[in-house]
Amino acid sequence: MVWTGLTALLSHWRRRPVQLAMLLLGLSLATALWSAVQAINGEARASYDRAAAILGQDRLAQLVREDGARMDQQVFVRLRRAGWLVSPVIEGEMRFGDVRLRVLGIDPLTLPPQAQQVNVAVGDELLPFITAxxxxxxxxxxxxxxxxxxxxxxxxxxxLPPGTVLTDIGQAQVLLGAKDKISRLLLWPDQPIGRAPLKVTAPGLTLRQPSETGDLARLTDSFHLNLTAFGFLAFAVGLFIVHSAIGLAFEQRRQVFRTLRALGLPARVLVLLLIAELLIFALLAGLVGVALGYVVASALLPDVAATLRGLYGADVPGTLSIRPAVWAAGLAIAVIGTLVAAAQSLWRLWHLPLLAAAQPRAWARASERALRAQGVAAMVLLLTAAGIAQFGSGLEAGFALLAALLLGAALALPLVLTGILQLGGRLVRGPLAEWFWADTRQQLPGLSLALMALLLALAANVGVSTMVSSFRLTFTGWLDQRLAAELYVTARTEAEATAIHDWLAQRSDAVLPIWSVEGRVAGQPAAIYGVADHATYRDNWPILSAVPEVWDRIAAGDGALINEQLARRQELGLGDQITLPGGWRASIVGVYSDYGNPIGQVIIGIDTLVQHYPDVSRLRYAIRIAPGKAEALAAGLRAQFGLPAQNVIDQAGIKVFSLKVFERTFRVTAALNVLTLGVAGLAMFASLMTLSGMRLPQLAPVWAMGLTRRHLAWLELSRGLLLAALTMLAAVPVGIALAFVLLAVVNVEAFGWRLPMHLFPGDWARLAALALLAAGLAAAAPAWRLARLSPSDLLKVFAHER
Amino acid sequence: MLLRLHQIDKFYPTGEGPLHVLNGIDLSLEAGKSLALTGESGSGKSTLLHLVAGLDSPDAGEIHLGGTNIVGLNDTALAALRRATVGLVFQQFNLIPSLDVAANLAFQARLAGRPDPAWLKVLAKRLGLAQVLTRYPEQLSAGQQQRVAIGRTLAARPRLVLADEPTGNLDEATGDAVLDLMLSLVAETGAALLMVTHSNRLANRLNARVHLHAGRLV
Incomplete structure (x- = not known):
């Protein structure tokens, strides 16, 4: 009985291969985009885990200075003598040619076994490791x-994590120019009893537990949450196609269902058979989807890696590894998605009376009660969004706000469109125009899912493109302010730096030091820069808020400027005190924008910097000169000191590079956006194809009363375009609201800075053209089919019960 | 002569070869007269009606409507003919579900460019639809729906009314009432009526009747 029933059900698909292809395509695409994001996130997280696990940081406690600055090597000696089992580590960033890397220096003889990433303390490995x-x-x-x-x-x-090199501590100290300095001490898990207290032996050190070290994973969580949200949006849009295809298949087989039931197949068995059929499709499409997802992820991963490096300083490899978890999750989401998409149809079938008429269901006649319920749900969601916007805080609240806003807007769409179409119907004159508007309104329930998908895709497009374009505009302006100097030079040694400075003093308008130290400020990793008292800063620096005479105070050593991300993350404001590496304190006199910087930044006067950090590396300078003379001066510098090309960079070069990094950063979101729009276009195509089969009873009488098939086909095409255009109109305000949430809430939480919002109607016009093209393509096939339909097919409407 | 059919042949392709649905049909109908077309299921009644309406084309023969041979006319010309000359009443009513009763009644007349509000008012009253003009087809009974379909056809004052089992979906009493109305209104407009029906009882109420058997008039 079961096999016979299943054969009868499956025979439907053999006769409708296009419909089967649409179902599998929708499900595969939805799974693919979801799996691509999961594969990317999985790769990145595995990389963070490797970084967090390096030298056993995820398992071993450490001793660090409270201000995050490096400590003297003597502290290590004192602790060992006092009985502490500790091992010194130094770390820092340095450049090998044009490759910038994190250098980790270890002492292989005292390193705890848990921290031994590379076993260098055996055999012939040790001697070359510890000697020059x-x-x-x-x-x-x-x-x-x-x-x-x-x-x-x-x-x-x-x-080892990418972007990191491991070497002996002595060699690392030489490479980093930090003789006799160490960054932290690793604690062996078992310490001898009776050792001297830490406060006595090494005052100023603090114990950091292993759990406190996963900064990178936490910092990047928001970025991955962003990607996941996009993946989910794409998946949801894809499910609209699946829902549409399943709905059609169920509708077309009502007669078969009724016959099978009448012949003795229990309703429970019928539903189970349909679930089994769906599971087969879900697993098939899931396999294809995950494989496709890996292709998409492979294409996107290099850009994601560049983004993570640019925004967070996180190194993620540019190649993917196959992870069983991604396959399992992809198949699971395909199955769950299919069952969710089919739930409504299965529920209806379960409650289908055995003797129900085999007429097509009244898709086009959604009851007003259902529409009202949808309106109430939309209103509740939009009010929830408003409530979260008013009272919520944090990234989760930001995403909850986005979800409520998008879902509310999507649910409200059919109501809004109904209103517009009603109004349109009242304004037009002529029987055909009136019928067109009234009939379009009646098609809404059948098309509303696809239109909701289109709205989501378009709103996401408007929102994200507004955010990115606002960002680009602000970023470009900010680059002009920040990169005011014409040339930037980096010497290879301090002696060379002094010589360069003296040489430049005679040939340029100003030579401004760019010197910095690294440490922790307010518990966060930060860089402390010293600036000279010069118009370059006074006139150009992108200050967001400051006390009066801020540059005079900086020059006088009375206060510090901090970047926006440090201010936001630590809730610091003007007048607040911060403790800087070395334990000295400064008052915040200003906050400036610092887009793209993953860590905190503090600016103090150059004299103050040198006074507190006499060992500061003094290798970089910004050079002011008339723009026309910059190129000649750069050439002269290179020739005079034999500097490599990358050590003398002009302003334009840095700007080009920075903008390149910027564009790359948002290529992933742009790609996901386009893919989501493509999926929404397919959803519309699937729905229109579905409806076209049910439209004949409504179109045939109009044809019989004196309209040509061609005329009707044009009207059908116009209907698709009209609905897409109205949906685009509705998507603009939703997209602007989305952009506002992204800029004012999500970005602030995720990256630590807030951007002003700019509107770009030109972009919307391009998107509208794209949406109309997608809708036109989606509507073209059913319209073409209608225009070519033989009269005998239309006449069947009058001849048979349908 | 308003309508004249000459040697009409029509074939339908089937798995077993072409099926000869209509075979050498000759038929004529004067203006203001009514003719019943009877026959068994599958005898070709509806096909003949569709050919006369210009909804389908014969494989051979001529159909003269108002002096014009409509065989061979293109799609646009046939559509114009349907708007200008013909009115169709279907068994399934085939109202436009997105339009209310008033709009459905007026639709074909407006499409044909002959709107006549006063005549519409009369029709609505005579058909007993004056109270339901703002309702939608799905909110009407079958009898009411068929009255709307008849009103829609007659509102345009067509020269030829073609009715395909117009009471086939109605019970006997309702069917009789609806047919009475249709016959009297058709007579008032001076249109000719060609009606397909299974029922001898109904066929006898028309001016004349012809019987179709296996594609031939007998």
Whole structure:
């Protein structure tokens, strides 16, 4: 009985291969976009885990200075003598040619076993490791990047995070220019009893537990949440196609269902058979979807890696590994999505009376009560969104606000369109125009799911493009302010730096130091820069808020400027005191925008910097000169000191590079946007195809009364375009609201800065053209079919019960 | 002669080869007269009606409507003919579900460019629809729906009314009432009526009747 029933059900698909293809395509696409995001996130998270696990940071406690600055090596000696089992580590960033890397220096003889990423303390490995020129251990990808650079010998070590090299502490101190300095001390898990208290032996040190070290994963969580939200949006849009295809298949098989029931197949068995059929399709489409997802993820991952590096300083490899969890999750989401999309149809079938008429269901006649209920739900969601906007805080609240806003707007769409179409119907004159508007209104329930999908895709497009374009405009202006100097030079040694400074003093308008130290400020990693008292800063710096005479106070060593992300993350404002590395305190006299910087930044006067950090590296300078002379001066500099090209960079070069990084950052969101819009277009196509089969009873009488099939086909095409245009109109305010939430809530929480919003009607016009093109293409096939339909097919409407 | 059919042949392709649905049909109908077309299921009655309406074309023969041979006219000309000359009443009513009763009644007359509000008012009253003009088809009974369909056809004052089992979906009493109304209104407008029906009882109420059997008039 079961097999016979299943055969009868499956025979439907054999006769309708296009419908089957549409169902599988929708499900595959939905799964693909979801899986792509999951694969990308999985790769990034695995990379963070590797970074967090390096030197056992995820398992070992550490001793660090309270201000985050480096400590003297003597502290390590004192602690060992006092009985503490500790191992010194130094870390810092440095450049090998044009490759910037994180350098980790370890002492292989005292390193706890849990921290031994690379076993260098055995056999012949140890001696070359601890003696000059030392050995750099690096992940394969990093080792490849170093092949062209002048470095100590490089050996490949699996398990190290990308962008990091591991070496002996003595070699690292030399490389980082931090003689006798260490960054932190790793604590062995078992410490001897009776050792001297920490406060006595090493005052100023604090114990950091392993759980406190996963900064990168936490910092990037928001970015991955962003991607996940996009993936989910794309998945939801894809499900509209699945829902549409399943709905049609169920509708077309009502007669078969009735016959099977009448012949003795229990309703329960029938529903189970249909679920089994759907599961087969879901697993098939899921497999294709995950495979497709890997293709999409592989294409997007290099850009995601660049984004993570640019925004958070997080190194993620540019290649994907196959993860069973992604396959399992992809198949699971395909199955769950299919069942969700089919739930309504299955529910109806379960409650279908055995003797129900085999007429097509009244898709086009949604009851006013249902519409009202949908309106109430939309209103509740939109009010919830308003409530969250008013009272909520945090990234989760931001995403809840986005979800409520988008879902509310989507549910409200059919109501809004009904109103517009009613109004349109009243304004037009002539029987055909009146029929067109009234009939369009009646098609709404059948098309509303697809139109809601289109609204979501268009609103996401408007919102994200508004955000990105606002960002681009602000970022470009900000670059002009920040990169006021014409040239930037980096010396290779301090002696060379002094010589360059003296040489430039005679040939330029000003030579401004760009010197900085790194440490922790208010518990966050930060860079502290010293600036000279010069118009370059006074006239150009992108200050957001400041006390009066701010630059005079900075020059006098009375206060510090902080960047926006530090101010927002730590809720710091004008007048607040911050403790800087070394333990000295400064008052905040201003906050400035610092887009794209993953860490906090503090600006103090150059004299104050040198006074508090006499060992500061003094290698970089900004050079002011008439723009026309910059190129000649750069050439002269290179020739005079034999500097490599990358050590003398002009302003335009940096701007081009920065904008390139910027564009790359948002390529992923743009790609997901386009894919989502494509899926929405397919959803509309699927719905129109579905409806076209049910439209004949409504179109045939009009044809019989004196309209040609061609005329009717044009009207059908116009109907698709009209609905897409109205949906686009509705998507603009929703998209602007979305952009506002992204800029004012999500970005602030995710990246730490807030951007002014700019509107770009030109972009909307382009998007509208794209939406109309997609709708036109989606409506073209059913319209073409109608125009070519033989009269005998139309006459069947009058001849048979349908 | 308003309508004249000459040697009409029509074939339908089937798995077993072409099916000869109409075979050498000759038929004529004067203005103001009514003719019943009877026959068994599958005898070709509806096909003949559709050919006369210009909804389908014969494989051979001529159909002269108002002096014009409509065979071979293109789609646009046939559509214009349907608007100007013909009115159709279907068994399934085939009202436009998105329009209310008033709009449905007026639709074909407006489409034909012959709106006549006063005549519409008369029709609505005579058909007993004056109280339901703002309702939608789905809110009407079957009898009411068929009265709307008849009103829609007659509102345009067509020269030829074609009715395909107009009471086939109605019970006997309602069917009789609806047919009475249709016959009297058709007579008032001076139109000719060609009606397909299974029922001898109904056929006998028309001026003349012809019987179709296996594609031939007998």
């Amino acid at each position: 020129p030392g050995v750099l251990y690096a992940a394969p990808e990093t080792a490849t990047r170093l092949t062209e650079q002048a470095t100590p010998p490089v050996r490949v070590a699996e398990g």
